[in-house]
Every structure is written in structure tokens, then in C-alpha cells.
Amino acid sequence: MNCVLELKNLGFVYGKGTPFEKRAVDNVSLTIKRGEFIGVIGHTGSGKSTLMQMLNGLMRPGEGQVLLDGRDIWEQPKKIREVRFKVGMVFQYPEYQLFEETVYRDIAFGAKNKGLEGDALDKAVRDAADFTGLKPALLDKSPFDLSGGEKRRAAIAGVIAMNPEVLVLDEPTAGLDPMGREVLLSQITRYHKECHNTVLLVSHSMEDIARVADRIIVMNKGKLAMFEPTKEVFRRGDELSRYGLKVPQITNIMQALRRRGFDVPEGVLTVDEAFDALLPLLQKEGKLW
Amino acid sequence: MSFISIQDVFFSYDEVEEGKPVRNAVDGVSLDIERGEFVAVIGHNGCGKSTLAKQLNAMLLPDSGKVIVDGDDTSVEEKTFDIREKVGLVLQNPDNQLVASIVEEDVAFGPENLGVAPDEIRRRVDEALKAVDMYEYRTHAPFKLSGGQKQRIAIAGILAIRPQCIVLDEPTAMLDPSGREEVISTLLRLNREQQMTVVLITHFMDEAVLADRVVVMDSGRIVTQGTPETVFSQVELLKRHRLDVPQSAELAYKLRGCGLKIDKIPLTQEDCVAMLEEAMR
Amino acid sequence: MRDVAFGQYFPGSSLVHRLDPRAKILMFIAYIVIIFCTFNYAALGITTAFTALFLILSGISPKFYFKSLKVIIFIVIFTSLLNLFYGSGAPIWQWWIFRITPNGIHRAVFVTVRIICLILASSCLTFTTSPTELTDAIERLMKPLKAVRFPVHEIAMMMSLALRFVPTLLEETDKIMQAQKARGADMESGNLFKRVKALIPILIPLFVSAFRRAYDVATAMECRCYRGGAGRTRMKQIHLAARDVIAFVTLALVIGGVIVCNSLMSGVL
Structure with a gap:
């Protein structure tokens, strides 16, 4: 089967039944093919973050289904943790999640939770560090002694080390300087090329998305506004500006x-x-x- | 004399790494900032631009050299609060700058510290909130607002002190595009309409092109400075210092490299289209 | 975790909002004393009516008061059941070890009403008084302690900063939890030791970020010319007004009523 993720009529409402009720995701259906590089764009509050968090079961959809490799991820709610290893999620400013004594152990945290050990674990950690451009000498340091950019990369490596089938990155370049953005972006594209895994990149930078994405998901007010090849999306500049987005x-x-x-x-x-x-x-x- | 005059300033944090003192964060900077000017300081992370910003309101004092603000030396202790009243500093993370649980109470914090009379504080708070277009939110909790709104409140908190100059240390780094636009247009308005002196530290080139003058820093030193046009036409230099240029400038630069005659490197979309149209007619 | 109504402030201009925060705090303290000094239904009725009066005058939608009660509903049920079954005297109903006596019923009713009133009253206080007003009032009320070198201003400032950052830190905890869950952290299963250990990946980042924030906040405060309490003024002046006097008189009447009821009628507890 060629498609890795399939969303069927996905919906999510915050604070259902309270005065603060807010529909964040509204009837989203789409399919993502294995190995695709997908850009995700949308104005703040367009529902893209909620959508992403439903992909790995951090949020349970109120309506509809998420199919991973053809199976509903909530088929066995007790096993939802397994899904998190298959759909890796890097949050915004992920450096805040570092906690271990050494960078090595922090990168290993997720892979260890997944059940890797011994040489397999070591290889996963070292490969992930390599993809994110962390020098081996840094692995024995405390993550709190790293520079801002290195912390970011260590945090991303911690998710890559789980070797997820799908890697979701929420604004991985936020707050980095131009060079830092450039380097991180090229590391992500290299990871995508060499691992043939599916990557979803959420970003506010249209320039970045334009450079790397095969197809783009455009979210607007909780709805799927477009899901087209990159060229096609940016050809429709007027429509994008109506969603508060730029070309x-x-x-x-x-x-x-x-x-x-x-x-x-x-x-x-x-x-x-x-x-x-x-x-x-x-x-x-x-x-x- | 200039409003702010930075004279051959050196500064290093007292950290020691592997026995050696860490290099100077600010390594011999001299810079004058005139009243009413809009200066953008750009440079990659760790180039010393934030450290320089903290020198401007006496949060940090030079190891050697001087910073003179409106005639006062920042290293004279008695003048510290006069200087902070004249030069307000806005920081990167909007959440960590708001100290009160209600918007107007937060904006009042500065004038309250200065011992301003209550009626006058009220006037200043209302005025500052109107200047950043957040007056309707005066009784809201900052916690529920967007990043751009929070950062505008942080600016209002500084405005209420009635400074003559605002220094902003990467105020838009943590904001989304619409938040960035809100903050930048607020700054432009303050600069154009109230002649506020603005020093904007950023690594977004599209923000720097709006300034009167752009200062490029690397390794604690000033690499080059000038109008946005002159600075951004030095594409190679900028790239060497790990910086970016607007896409329009990069395209023009590349075409010039192939022999296209270009007098002025275009910084905006419109200028670039006009330039190319001209070239191809 | 994020939609806790307890401790929130709702800006407004109702009579209760406009009361002097110092008056509100003093009245609240007096109120706690009276509510625990009600020994018969008449006295309880008077204080309940007084509570209701304030809730109505606060002009805040009842749904928020209900929400604040929701948090403690289990404590209320638990303590009232405990009291229900541990009353003294002859039982009117008995099954196995459970016995209900008239005294038990009275005690259950009293404890339930008291806790509910207490929560509602404290919600009323925080709903209608901004944290700054609250800490400001505390600072002024404690002013005499300055004479013995008690750091009144510093403590008030710390309180108001703490109140300001509670929601921010709650949100942050939520974010960190999500991020660690995304790395497969297991927080729901295992024995007690395992669960405590599972908190480490959350607590360490939380502390690190709290320290970083504290440093940032201190810098921001200095940038805004903060230099301690000396010479500070306030935008919102607080002074006693006629409405505060009326509120005090009402409270005095309630206290009088409770005393009269307690002495004229026999207690039921």
C-alpha cells in the first residue's frame, strides 16, 4: 500500500459543551503517500497544530479517523503509545524538552521507550546525531551546556532516533538566525532523501516551504483549504492572501x-x-x- | 552631539571556558545614534548585538570605552535610572516581560516605579495603549492574547515611561507573520509620527530594509553600516557573515554577476519588478 | 488543567468590584470566622443569604461560580459523607458499619454548606479583585510590620508575580508533557515508583524554564526602572468610600444576627 496516512472526516472541538466551545478542525480528509515531503501552512489558529497532534494520537479526534498504514490509530486505545513511535512529533521550540544528564541519553530517551537497546540503540542515537549535524564530541556534554541552535538539533535528533515512519516538525526553524535556518532545513531535506520517510513540515516561512515541499496542506479556519503540489498552491496567491498567507x-x-x-x-x-x-x-x- | 554615542566599547561576560576567558561579546564598537533615527542592527545569533542593546540602557556597562546617552555616561551610577527613563528596552519573549495580570496594570508598572502621580499614570497608560492600538484590551489578561498583542503591550509598557528612544532586542523572533507585521508597523508609526528614536535588533532582513540605517555586526564588531540600499547590495559580504538578503536583492545580485547593468539593488518586490521590466524592455 | 476558574479575575465595575480591596480582604477574614461559628440553621441561613447577596452584587455569571465548585466537588462529597456516618447519638438508620444519626445529618449539612460558602466567597473575592489590587491591599494591610523590618513590599511583589505566572507555567507544563509523550514517555502505567520517576522528564525542563523566565522577568523589571518599593506610586488609588462603610455595616449586622441566633436558639451540632 502506497499511502502512509489517511485522514477521514477528521474533526476536533475544544471545550465541547462549555461556553468556550471552539471548533479547531472541521471535516478534514486527505491521504499522504509514503515518502512525501508535505508542507503545512495556515494562519495562527487555523487548526494546523491541532491537526498535527491528532496524527500521533496526542489528541483524540472527536470525529472521524486517522489511518496509519491502513489501520485506525485508535483501534486499540491502550496501544496508542506505539503510534507515537511511528509518527514522530517535533514541537515548536523543542529544546524545552531536554532533561537528561547527557545529550546522548536525551537523544536515546525516545528510542529507549520504543524498546531499542544495545547496539541498535547506539546506532539510532549516533545516526540521529549525524543527521542533525551534532558532532560526536557533543554527545557526552550536558544538553544545558549546548548553544541554542545545538539544543534545537539535539531535541530534533531525539525524535529522529525513534526512526518514525512519519516525521512531523512544527516550526523547527523558529527563532533561528538565517544561517541556522538554512542549515537545519538542509539537514531535514537530507534526512528525507536518505531515509525515504514521510516528512510533514509546519512553517510560517513560505520561502522555506517553497524550497522543500512536494505538496502543501493549506489550513484555514479548521478546514482543509487546499492540498496541492507546491507550484499549484503558490500559483493561487490571491486565494492564499484571503487565508492570511503570503507567497x-x-x-x-x-x-x-x-x-x-x-x-x-x-x-x-x-x-x-x-x-x-x-x-x-x-x-x-x-x-x- | 548624538543622542546616543557608543565610544570604542569592549565587553565580555565573566564566563570562563576551558581556562580561557570567552572572547569579547562586544569587541570595540563605536556607533552614534541620532535623535529620531530608525536604526536596524543585524547579525547572526551570538554576534554581540543583544549585548550591545543592553549597553544602551545601562543594563550592562562597558569593560572599557563609554556609552553616552543624552550627555550622560551610563557608567555613572546615579544616572542609571535617568538613562533607563530615556532609553527603554523591549526584550524577545513577550511572556516574560509582562509582570501584571491585567494589561493596563502592566503598562502602569514603569511609571509607578518612577513615582509618577496616579492621574498622570492613568493618562500615560491610556496614551501608550492607544499608541500601540491595544486600548480596547486594557482590562484583559495578557495571558489570553496573541504573541503580537503581548509584544505590543510590552512596547506600551516602555512607552508609558515616556522614553526618547526604544531599543528592541529581537522583538519579533517568537512571533508569527501577522504578529511580526503588527509590531513592525507599530514601530514605524512611532518613528514617523512621534519622532521616536528606534533601535531594532533583528535577523529578519525584510524588517531591516525598513530602517533609515542598517548596522551589520559579527563577532562583537561592526562589519558595515549604511542605508539599507548600500548594505543589502553587498550580498557577498552579508552571506559571509551568515546573513540573508531579500530574495529581490539576491536575484538582482546574481543577474548583475552575469553582466546585467543595475544601478540600485532592489529591496522590495515592486522595485525588483520595475528594475526587471526596465531591463527587458 | 487550563480551564480552572478558581483564582481567575473577571474585570468589571460592579459594586463588589469597586469595594476597597483592603475592605474585601478584612471582610473575607471575618467571614471565615463567622461561617465556622454558626451553630444552628438560623445562623447558617443568615450567612448563606449574605454570601448570596455578594454573589449577586458581583455581577459575575453563575456558571463561573459553578465551575469553581466543580473542582472541589469530591472533597465536599467525601467530607459530608464522613460527617454523615460519624454523628453521635441514637441511629435512625443502620446497615453494617454505617449508621446515620440526626446529629450526623446536621453535621453533614453544615459542613457542606460551609465549604460551599467558603469556596464561593473566595471565588467572589478573586473574581472581582485583580491580583495587583489584592497584593497591593495585602501590602498596605501589612504595612505596620515594616517597623519590624518585615519585607512587606518584596513579599507582595513576589505574590503578584507568582499569580501572574501561574497560568503561563500551567500551559508550559502541558506543552512539556505533550512533548515527552510524543517521545513515548509513559506516564499512565506502572507502580508508584515508576510513576514518580516518569515525572522527571517533566519537572526538570519545567524548572529550567522557570529559572530562565525568572531571570528574564528580573531583567524586564529593571528595564522598566524597578528599584524596590521605595518611592513607588500606584495608578489605582485605593481608599475607603461610603460603599465600604455600608458593606462593613452589613457584615456587622450579619455578625450580630449570628450571635443572636446562636445565643437565643439551641445549637444543633
């Missing part, structure tokens, strides 16, 4: 040129793509020397 600057620039009658391709997502498209045009005009 990468470069996509907008190329779109504006297109509207003005220039023969540039649609759905340009990165500066490199734009450069490749503009270069021949400028050459033809004889503007380059």
Missing part, C-alpha cells in the same frame, strides 16, 4: 512580470529558478555583457 517574494515578482506580458514560467519558487528563467530572456535582449 514567496520571488514567486510574486515573477508573477508580476508574467502579468506584464513577459514570457516567464508560472509558479517559480526559488531565486535560482527565477535566475535560470530570466537569463535567456536577458541574453536575447542583449542586456548582458
Whole structure:
């Protein structure tokens, strides 16, 4: 079977029956194929965080089902913990979850809970540290002695070490500087390429999403507003702005040129793509020397 | 004389790592900030920009060199509170700056510390909350508000002290895009309409391009400074110091590298479109 | 954990909101004493009516009061059952070790009503008084202690900061718990020792973050020219007004009523 996650009419209401009742997720159905890199975007309060937390059973859907490898994750509520190892979840500012004496032990925490031990555990920890670019020398340090960026990576490694089939990352680059963002993003893409696992990346940075995602989930007011290939989503800039979202600057620039009658391709997502498209045009005009 | 004058400041935290003192967090910085100016300070994490910010209101004092605020040396102890009254500092995490459980009571905290008369505090609080567009929320609990709203209340808390300059240390780092926009447009309004001096420390380049002057820091030193146009046209230099440029500037820079004649590196989408249109006509 | 109504403040401008917070605190202390000095139904009735009057005047929706009761419902049931079965005198009903006496019934009723009144009254106090007002009032009431070098201002400031950060830390605990659960932390099974051990991954990050916050808060306070209590003023001035005097008189009448009832009628406990 090719699809790893299937959501069927998923819904969630906070504080049901109280005056504070709020519908966070409303009738969401979608399928995610194994090995896909999915971007998740939506305005704050659009329900994307709630949706993500239902994927690994941290929240139990009020309505509908989450199917993982074709089976409802709540089929046996007592075994919901197993699901957490299959759908790894990295929260926003995950460095707050570090607690062990050494970085090594902290990264091992999840994998150990999963039941790994001995060489398998050691390999899982070292591989995860490698994916996130943590040098082996750091593994024996206290996690509290690391720099901000290293803490972030150690926390992410702690989830990767569980070797989940699906890795969900909620704003992994929040608060990092440009270089830190860049490096972490490339580490995530490398992880995705080499492990062939499914990755869901929640981000407010359209530029980042545009660079890495195959398809994008757009959430708006609890509903699934779009679920399309990246180019297609960013082609519909007007619709996105209605959901309080933006299009990468470069996509907008190329779109504006297109509207003005220039023969540039649609759905340009990165500066490199734009450069490749503009270069021949400028050459033809004889503007380059 | 400039409103704030930083003169050859060195500073190092008293930490020792493996027997050696840690390098200077601020390593010989001289910088003047004029009244009414909007200055953005950019640099990667750990480049010393936050340490520099804390020098501006005497939260930290230089090991050597001087910081002069409106004629007063920050290292003169008696002047500490005068300086903090003139230069307000807003920090990164909005949650940790709000000290009271009700919005208006939090904004009142600063003037209360200064011993301002109750009626006058009321006036200042109302005015400050209106300036950041949070007046309707004055009786709310900050806990329930969004990040952008909390950060605007933190700004109001500083405004109520009636400073002449606001320094903000990565005020938008923990906010979502709409929160960032709220905070930045508030700052622009304060700067344009009330001639407030603003020093914005950030690593979002799209915020820095809005400033009158951009200062780039690395390893505790100033690498370059100037108008956003001059700074962001030095794409290579910025990248070398682990910084980013707006996509429009990067595209223009790459095209220029291939021989396209560009007078001014475009910083906004509109400028970039205009520039490319011009080039291709 | 997040929708606990107890201890919350609801801004408003009702009569109870506008009472001097010092008056409210003193009245609350007096109230605790009276509620435990009611020995017959007439006296209990008077204090209950007084409680109800304040709840109505507070202008806060009854649903919040109900919510605050929900938290302690088990304590109420437990203690009233305990009292019900441990009354003295001749039983009117008996089964196995359980025996109910008229005295037991009275005691159960009294303890239930007292606890409920107490919770409602304290909710009424916190619902209508902002934490700043509350700590401000405490600071002023304790002012005489300054003479013996008791750090009145510091303690009041710590209280108000603690109140401010309770919801923030609760939310944080929630977040950390979710994050550790996502790493497969097992908090629901195992023996007591295992469960206590399972708290470590939550407590350590919580402490680390609380310390970091404390440091941040201190910096932020200094940035806002905080330098201790000396020379501080307050935006919200508190002074006794006619309404406070009326409230005190009402309370005095209630106390008088309770004393009269207690001395004229025989106690039922």
C-alpha cells in the first residue's frame, strides 16, 4: 500500500459543551503517500497544530479517523503509545524538552521507550546525531551546556532516533538566525532523501516551504483549504492572501512580470529558478555583457 | 552631539571556558545614534548585538570605552535610572516581560516605579495603549492574547515611561507573520509620527530594509553600516557573515554577476519588478 | 488543567468590584470566622443569604461560580459523607458499619454548606479583585510590620508575580508533557515508583524554564526602572468610600444576627 496516512472526516472541538466551545478542525480528509515531503501552512489558529497532534494520537479526534498504514490509530486505545513511535512529533521550540544528564541519553530517551537497546540503540542515537549535524564530541556534554541552535538539533535528533515512519516538525526553524535556518532545513531535506520517510513540515516561512515541499496542506479556519503540489498552491496567491498567507517574494515578482506580458514560467519558487528563467530572456535582449 | 554615542566599547561576560576567558561579546564598537533615527542592527545569533542593546540602557556597562546617552555616561551610577527613563528596552519573549495580570496594570508598572502621580499614570497608560492600538484590551489578561498583542503591550509598557528612544532586542523572533507585521508597523508609526528614536535588533532582513540605517555586526564588531540600499547590495559580504538578503536583492545580485547593468539593488518586490521590466524592455 | 476558574479575575465595575480591596480582604477574614461559628440553621441561613447577596452584587455569571465548585466537588462529597456516618447519638438508620444519626445529618449539612460558602466567597473575592489590587491591599494591610523590618513590599511583589505566572507555567507544563509523550514517555502505567520517576522528564525542563523566565522577568523589571518599593506610586488609588462603610455595616449586622441566633436558639451540632 502506497499511502502512509489517511485522514477521514477528521474533526476536533475544544471545550465541547462549555461556553468556550471552539471548533479547531472541521471535516478534514486527505491521504499522504509514503515518502512525501508535505508542507503545512495556515494562519495562527487555523487548526494546523491541532491537526498535527491528532496524527500521533496526542489528541483524540472527536470525529472521524486517522489511518496509519491502513489501520485506525485508535483501534486499540491502550496501544496508542506505539503510534507515537511511528509518527514522530517535533514541537515548536523543542529544546524545552531536554532533561537528561547527557545529550546522548536525551537523544536515546525516545528510542529507549520504543524498546531499542544495545547496539541498535547506539546506532539510532549516533545516526540521529549525524543527521542533525551534532558532532560526536557533543554527545557526552550536558544538553544545558549546548548553544541554542545545538539544543534545537539535539531535541530534533531525539525524535529522529525513534526512526518514525512519519516525521512531523512544527516550526523547527523558529527563532533561528538565517544561517541556522538554512542549515537545519538542509539537514531535514537530507534526512528525507536518505531515509525515504514521510516528512510533514509546519512553517510560517513560505520561502522555506517553497524550497522543500512536494505538496502543501493549506489550513484555514479548521478546514482543509487546499492540498496541492507546491507550484499549484503558490500559483493561487490571491486565494492564499484571503487565508492570511503570503507567497514567496520571488514567486510574486515573477508573477508580476508574467502579468506584464513577459514570457516567464508560472509558479517559480526559488531565486535560482527565477535566475535560470530570466537569463535567456536577458541574453536575447542583449542586456548582458 | 548624538543622542546616543557608543565610544570604542569592549565587553565580555565573566564566563570562563576551558581556562580561557570567552572572547569579547562586544569587541570595540563605536556607533552614534541620532535623535529620531530608525536604526536596524543585524547579525547572526551570538554576534554581540543583544549585548550591545543592553549597553544602551545601562543594563550592562562597558569593560572599557563609554556609552553616552543624552550627555550622560551610563557608567555613572546615579544616572542609571535617568538613562533607563530615556532609553527603554523591549526584550524577545513577550511572556516574560509582562509582570501584571491585567494589561493596563502592566503598562502602569514603569511609571509607578518612577513615582509618577496616579492621574498622570492613568493618562500615560491610556496614551501608550492607544499608541500601540491595544486600548480596547486594557482590562484583559495578557495571558489570553496573541504573541503580537503581548509584544505590543510590552512596547506600551516602555512607552508609558515616556522614553526618547526604544531599543528592541529581537522583538519579533517568537512571533508569527501577522504578529511580526503588527509590531513592525507599530514601530514605524512611532518613528514617523512621534519622532521616536528606534533601535531594532533583528535577523529578519525584510524588517531591516525598513530602517533609515542598517548596522551589520559579527563577532562583537561592526562589519558595515549604511542605508539599507548600500548594505543589502553587498550580498557577498552579508552571506559571509551568515546573513540573508531579500530574495529581490539576491536575484538582482546574481543577474548583475552575469553582466546585467543595475544601478540600485532592489529591496522590495515592486522595485525588483520595475528594475526587471526596465531591463527587458 | 487550563480551564480552572478558581483564582481567575473577571474585570468589571460592579459594586463588589469597586469595594476597597483592603475592605474585601478584612471582610473575607471575618467571614471565615463567622461561617465556622454558626451553630444552628438560623445562623447558617443568615450567612448563606449574605454570601448570596455578594454573589449577586458581583455581577459575575453563575456558571463561573459553578465551575469553581466543580473542582472541589469530591472533597465536599467525601467530607459530608464522613460527617454523615460519624454523628453521635441514637441511629435512625443502620446497615453494617454505617449508621446515620440526626446529629450526623446536621453535621453533614453544615459542613457542606460551609465549604460551599467558603469556596464561593473566595471565588467572589478573586473574581472581582485583580491580583495587583489584592497584593497591593495585602501590602498596605501589612504595612505596620515594616517597623519590624518585615519585607512587606518584596513579599507582595513576589505574590503578584507568582499569580501572574501561574497560568503561563500551567500551559508550559502541558506543552512539556505533550512533548515527552510524543517521545513515548509513559506516564499512565506502572507502580508508584515508576510513576514518580516518569515525572522527571517533566519537572526538570519545567524548572529550567522557570529559572530562565525568572531571570528574564528580573531583567524586564529593571528595564522598566524597578528599584524596590521605595518611592513607588500606584495608578489605582485605593481608599475607603461610603460603599465600604455600608458593606462593613452589613457584615456587622450579619455578625450580630449570628450571635443572636446562636445565643437565643439551641445549637444543633
